Amino acid sequence: MRAVSIITVFAFCIICMPDSSYATTVDHHEFEAWLEAPFHAGADGTRTLTLHFSTPDAQPGGTLRWRLDLLAPNGRVLRTWRRTQPQEAPELDVAIRWHAPPALRQGIYRLRLRARAGDSPAVEQDWSVAVGALPAAPAASPQAADPVEASPYTVYLGNLHSQTNHSDGGGALDHCTGAQAPQSAALGPADAYAYARQHGLDFLMTSEHNHMYDGSDGTNSDADPAAATALYRSGLQAADEWNRNHPGFLAIYGQEWGVINHGGHLNILNSGELLGWERNARGELLADTESPRNDYAALYRLMRERGWVGQFNHPQGDQFAIGGKPLAWNADGDQAMLLCEVMNSNAFSARTDEAEPRLSTYEAACNQLLEAGYHLAFSSDQDNHCANWGASYSNRTGVLVERGAALDSDSLLAALRARRVFATMDKNSRLIFTANGHMMGERFVNRGRLTLRASYLSQGGRRAAAITVFHGVPGRNGAVATLGSKARTVLTPAAGEHFYYVRVTQDDGKMLWSAPIWVSQQPRNRALRKIELR
Known part of the structure; x- marks a missing residue:
């Protein structure tokens, strides 16, 4: 077949x-x-x-x-x-x-x-x-039969991008074919968390469009600001209540900020405030806090000041501009933005068999962001608008939480801030990437040789058909290049800044992406080398 x-x-x-x-x-x-x-x-x-x-x-x-x-x-x-x-x-x-x-x-x-x-x-x-015939699988785990289980982390799998009836999601599966009219569907955040938990996810973020809290795709001139902000607070409360009553599954409520036309969507994972730019006919802001549309420099600054963190959603090469430059880096954004969606399943799928055929990838734009200087891990989400949260395809975002820690907002955010994340199209597969023993997501100073190791595990009987190691230079604004095709790569980098990540392609064509590792390569100390040689 x-x-x-x-x-x-x-x-x-x-x-x-x-x-x-x-x-x-x-x-x-x-x-x-x-x-x-x-x-x-x-x-x-x-x-x-x-x-x-x-x-x-x-x-x-x-x-x-x-x-x-x-x-x-x-x-x-x-x-x-x-x-x-x-x-x-x-x-x-x-x-x-x-x-x-x-x-x-x-x-x-x-x-x-x-x-x-x-x-x-x-x-x-x-x-x-x-x-032709698939090549022999590279040795993906030279140190242990099960490197994922041997690591000091527990892997949790979920979806960090979806909508409910607080914006344009929550459409009933028997007639859902696209985005819903804002706030028109029957199913809300609590329904989404229950569905995702029932379908085996460990966490789900309902990320509502920040400009739809007035109940409109455009601007509702008659909107009540108090109603808009109260709806956002009700979503935060629904997630908190769910987490109190359902340990072991993490409900996350947040907002998808921005518009696509001359802009770009990003998720803010932990904001207690509704951000917006729209005003009603009386000039009243339809949000808690004003954030000008498409002003990413101002948004990143606000996020950094508040301690909020974010994810670039389905990025394209003309988006997230600062000063007219798309995919532009600044220091505030580098602190605030943690994730980049490397692939999505069809946002308007109504399937529940995890076999949606329409998929999209964004590795090229994510690589541009990495080359610009952002420190981002790859994520893989579904952007569900129909009521099939996490069930349209088998892809997941994998997060490595400290073993023994409960899965809650604090432990998940700590793992995300550490970029201990991988993206997978197969929920039954895992990927860990290390450099001289440092876990993916880390930044460290190195002298001498660097040993990169990719450890892949399938719990579904698949095997790795290809392993590709990539190399880039943060801040260069150049092109990410292929470095090698083995699970173990040994090199001595040139002095300066580098990042590396690995992509595994399974024998069924599904892919996994590790988070990058950032290495500041220092020249060897000559005096120290002389002492070592005596």
């Missing part, structure tokens, strides 16, 4: 009019592109690559540009398909029949799709495909 994976870009768009207009806006309504690529070819070595494009606002004369590259394991482009064509209809599919040439060695390759419709932001996705 062939394993099929589909990648989707959800370029969520909230077309926001100026607050004074009180206009009704359209949510989740922007160019989408995704790639359907079977991980394994058919018996004859052929597979069909299907490119799907959706342009809800397609106009006569509209132009679609796309490029699909086949990449070698080292990143070299081996083949390119490209086309510029009209897209006057909202939906367009392009099918490519591909047979790997005999000269192509067996192994794991990547397919990278880049697409743009008109002047919309470009989207980029990439996915693994196997050519």
